[in-house]
Amino acid sequence: MEERDYDLFDALKKRPDKEPDVDFSNEIRQKLQKTHLKKTTRFSIATILTVPVTLAVLLFVFMIGTGQSFELKNAAQLTTEWEKDLTIIVCIFLMLALSSFILFVYFKGLTKGRLVYMTFSLSFFAWIGNLVYAEHRNIDETIVQPSYSESYDYKSKRDNIDEIQQKQDSYLMKTNEGGIK
Amino acid sequence: MHQDIPKIEHLYDCYHRDVYHFALYYTNSKQEAEDITQETFFKAMKQLDKLKDNDKVKTWLFSIARNTAVDIHRRQKIKRLITEKLSWQPVLKEVPKPLEIVEKNEQWQTVQEALMTLKSHDRIIIICRMLKDYTIQETAVILGISEVKVRVDFHRAMARLRKKVGRDD
Amino acid sequence: MKNPYEYLLSGMGFVFIDLNAFGLPDILPDFIGYLLFAYGIHLLPSFHNLKRWSKNFAIILMIMSFFVELYQWLGYQILGEIGVQFMQFLFIVFMYWVFQLLLHIHNNKPLEAKTFKTYQKFMAFMLCGFVIQAFSINFDASMRGNVHFIGSLFQLLSSLLFINLCRTCNEYFKKIKENKVHSLE
Numbered sequence: 127m128e129e130r131d132y133d134l135f136d137a138l139k140k141r142p143d144k145e146p147d148v149d150f151s152n153e154i155r156q157k158l159q160k161t162h163l164k165k166t167t168r169f170s171i172a173t174i175l176t177v178p179v180t181l182a183v184l185l186f187v188f189m190i191g192t193g194q195s196f197e198l199k200n201a202a203q204l205t206t207e208w209e210k211d212l213t214i215i216v217c218i219f220l221m222l223a224l225s226s227f228i229l230f231v232y233f234k235g236l237t238k239g240r241l242v243y244m245t246f247s248l249s250f251f252a253w254i255g256n257l258v259y260a261e262h263r264n265i266d267e268t269i270v271q272p273s274y275s276e277s278y279d280y281k282s283k284r285d286n287i288d289e290i291q292q293k294q295d296s297y298l299m300k301t302n303e304g305g306i307k
Numbered sequence: 308m309h310q311d312i313p314k315i316e317h318l319y320d321c322y323h324r325d326v327y328h329f330a331l332y333y334t335n336s337k338q339e340a341e342d343i344t345q346e347t348f349f350k351a352m353k354q355l356d357k358l359k360d361n362d363k364v365k366t367w368l369f370s371i372a373r374n375t376a377v378d379i380h381r382r383q384k385i386k387r388l389i390t391e392k393l394s395w396q397p398v399l400k401e402v403p404k405p406l407e408i409v410e411k412n413e414q415w416q417t418v419q420e421a422l423m424t425l426k427s428h429d430r431i432i433i434i435c436r437m438l439k440d441y442t443i444q445e446t447a448v449i450l451g452i453s454e455v456k457v458r459v460d461f462h463r464a465m466a467r468l469r470k471k472v473g474r475d476d
Numbered sequence: 477m478k479n480p481y482e483y484l485l486s487g488m489g490f491v492f493i494d495l496n497a498f499g500l501p502d503i504l505p506d507f508i509g510y511l512l513f514a515y516g517i518h519l520l521p522s523f524h525n526l527k528r529w530s531k532n533f534a535i536i537l538m539i540m541s542f543f544v545e546l547y548q549w550l551g552y553q554i555l556g557e558i559g560v561q562f563m564q565f566l567f568i569v570f571m572y573w574v575f576q577l578l579l580h581i582h583n584n585k586p587l588e589a590k591t592f593k594t595y596q597k598f599m600a601f602m603l604c605g606f607v608i609q610a611f612s613i614n615f616d617a618s619m620r621g622n623v624h625f626i627g628s629l630f631q632l633l634s635s636l637l638f639i640n641l642c643r644t645c646n647e648y649f650k651k652i653k654e655n656k657v658h659s660l661e
Contacts, residue, residue, distance in 0.1 A: 235456030
């Protein structure tokens with residue numbers, strides 16, 4: 127740092143109105159002494175009330191908005207077009223939220239402490255979550271297709287086909303006989 | 308340990324001047340500086356049981372002061388802007404008296420005014436490093452950023468300030 | 477004296493081009509990239525623990541990527557695309573340690589600001605690219621390709637930033653070397 131920079135700030139350090147009013151200082155000190163005992167009850171009530179209420183409101187809004195429960199399996203079984211759109215919107219929203227969080231942490235320079243590890247772990251869990259979700263979705267989609275289903279009853283179907291085949295054969299026999307006559 | 312937690316009155320006696328100076332440099336307004344000081348100590352009182360390490364009390368208190376200063380100053384700015392918009396004309400500043408005009412030329416005011424034109428983040432770094440003489444480590448804790456970021460941003464902020472003061476070579 | 481930044485630069489080239497494949501995954505194998513990284517880190521002037529960790533990390537990644545490459549050459553992949561993506565994630569973690577080491581070495585030196593800015597952008601873009609690619613598998617087939625491409629763009633950008641940093645460090649290193657030679661003369 128240059129010497130003249132220090133001169134510059136020395137002048138500001140000596141600004142005439144730098145010190146707080148004595149009356150003001152005493153007044154705050156007295157206020158602090160008076161309110162000293164109230165602190166614990168206020169904090170706990172706020173915590174007890176706000177957190178569950180916020181969670182309940184969010185849960186309610188989500189359930190009203192989607193008509194779905196919170197189980198992932200149900201979310202994975204979304205089939206209608208509207209619900210598919212919702213899944214994509216949720217995906218995009220989560221992706222943007224996570225990306226914004228990462229950009230915020232690094233560009234704000236909050237690179238000391240847990241936030242960096244949070245960016246790594248959240249990215250990793252996002253990846254794992256997407257893989258699991260994609261896997262569930264694929265399993266559910268395959269169940270819809272009868273050709274891959276284990277519950278498809280080939281034997282009874284075969285019997286039906288044989289019956290139809292026999293009926294057709296006897297009908298053809300009759301018509302052929304009629305034609306010859 | 309509960310017994311180890313310092314008393315708020317003791318903290319106030321030790322640091323209220325420092326917090327006030329910080330707020331005054333940040334806002335350049337006596338009223339706002341008083342509001343910030345008051346709010347900071349009330350917030351500190353509520354969060355005192357969260358303080359784990361008594362050695363870090365100074366940086367802990369100043370990180371509260373910094374957040375409070377940013378909030379209050381922003382609120383005041385918005386209030387001023389709204390008043391300005393509602394009255395359809397800029398709020399008239401008090402006409403300076405002759406003595407004040409003479410004082411205007413004082414160096415500290417030039418530096419303070421230049422400081423006020425900087426971004427909040429740059430201003431806080433300069434206040435911490437140059438006016439309150441905190442170390443890079445302390446400034447990093449107050450701002451919640453890494454030490455490298457403090458060093459890099461401090462040099463950039465100083466370059467900007469020099470430009471504003473007209474000492475840019 | 478060998479220039480460590482040249483090795484880091486070529487290491488990045490090998491790892492990055494392989495990661496993005498371009499349909500030719502076998503030309504610049506990852507394990508050579510990690511080997512170059514390990515050697516570059518070894519040449520860096522520091523005795524900090526960070527150096528030992530990042531060098532060991534590079535060696536572990538080299539071994540892992542060797543097996544991934546080997547299986548690709550043999551015609552099948554370990555865990556398919558998942559293995560590649562996992563390697564990509566480990567690469568980002570590895571680069572975090574490399575940057576920590578570089579920041580430690582460049583502490584209070586003219587290159588500190590540039591290293592830090594590159595670190596900020598590199599980590600942010602790399603992780604964003606990874607997240608975008610992770611989410612892309614659950615998008616519609618029509619969107620999937622485009623989203624994946626955006627993720628790749630982020631990663632390309634961050635790789636270019638690292639290469640640029642290495643080039644700057646390279647020049648700085650050369651200047652110091654020249655000055656030393658002149659002072660000896």
